[in-house]
Amino acid sequence: DAGVIQSPRHEVTEMGQEVTLRCKPISGHNSLFWYRQTMMRGLELLIYFNNNVPIDDSGMPEDRFSAKMPNASFSTLKIQPSEPRDSAVYFCANRERWDRDYTFGSGTRLTVV
Amino acid sequence: AQTVTQSQPEMSVQEAETVTLSCTYDTSESDYYLFWYKQPPSRQMILVIRQEAYKQQNATENRFSVNFQKAAKSFSLKISDSQLGDAAMYFCAYRSAGGKLIFGQGTELSVKP
Numbered sequence: 024d025a026g027v028i029q030s031p032r033h034e035v036t037e038m039g040q041e042v043t044l045r046c047k048p049i050s051g052h053n054s055l056f057w058y059r060q061t062m063m064r065g066l067e068l069l070i071y072f073n074n075n076v077p078i079d080d081s082g083m084p085e086d087r088f089s090a091k092m093p094n095a096s097f098s099t100l101k102i103q104p105s106e107p108r109d110s111a112v113y114f115c116a117n118r119e120r121w122d123r124d125y126t127f128g129s130g131t132r133l134t135v136v
Numbered sequence: 137a138q139t140v141t142q143s144q145p146e147m148s149v150q151e152a153e154t155v156t157l158s159c160t161y162d163t164s165e166s167d168y169y170l171f172w173y174k175q176p177p178s179r180q181m182i183l184v185i186r187q188e189a190y191k192q193q194n195a196t197e198n199r200f201s202v203n204f205q206k207a208a209k210s211f212s213l214k215i216s217d218s219q220l221g222d223a224a225m226y227f228c229a230y231r232s233a234g235g236k237l238i239f240g241q242g243t244e245l246s247v248k249p
Contacts, residue, residue: 066239127181
């Protein structure tokens with residue numbers, strides 16, 4: 024099993040551009056989480072899905088952020104328009120329903136200039 | 137809402153010595169899990185140890201052990217015989233009954249040879 028796969032690993036974009044981060048979860052693991060990590064705020068939970076349905080998006084900072092999980096094999100986190108303060112590492116994590124543990128992707132380092 | 141607090145932004149330990157990282161949390165739930173994660177410079181999130189709240193016995197994994205005080209809502213991590221490879225950021229995390237995983241701010245551990 025390749026684990027949770029995130030792409031791209033690094034992304035540099037200009038302010039105002041649209042950015043899409045991608046996550047391929049582990050097959051059969053039906054809970055998916057998006058986190059943002061910054062020095063100032065640590066690891067923040069942005070949104071999580073159960074069975075492709077968003078359960079809690081209270082951590083999404085503002086309307087510029089949106090997340091989708093169209094099927095069990097794929098999720099995206101989109102920022103439009105991007106701002107320099109969105110620069111962070113974004114993690115996707117995955118858990119099987121009856122499992123205690125979470126598997127994290129390698130993260131996407133986003134830099135908005 | 138649940139919160140997790142790590143009051144030590146940085147800690148340092150001499151190689152082969154023992155160090156304890158502190159974590160407190162706040163919750164009204166009775167059923168939950170607690171975790172310690174290690175994040176080396178590669179930014180990979182590595183599970184170190186977990187504790188189920190219903191278990192009174194403290195979890196142990198080789199050189200890593202926890203002191204779980206449920207009434208005090210305290211969950212500290214003890215690293216014995218510290219090794220250079222233990223140097224990393226350590227995060228305490230709380231998992232609610234609903235599956236939401238919330239992190240503390242992290243403690244950066246350095247190991248001196």
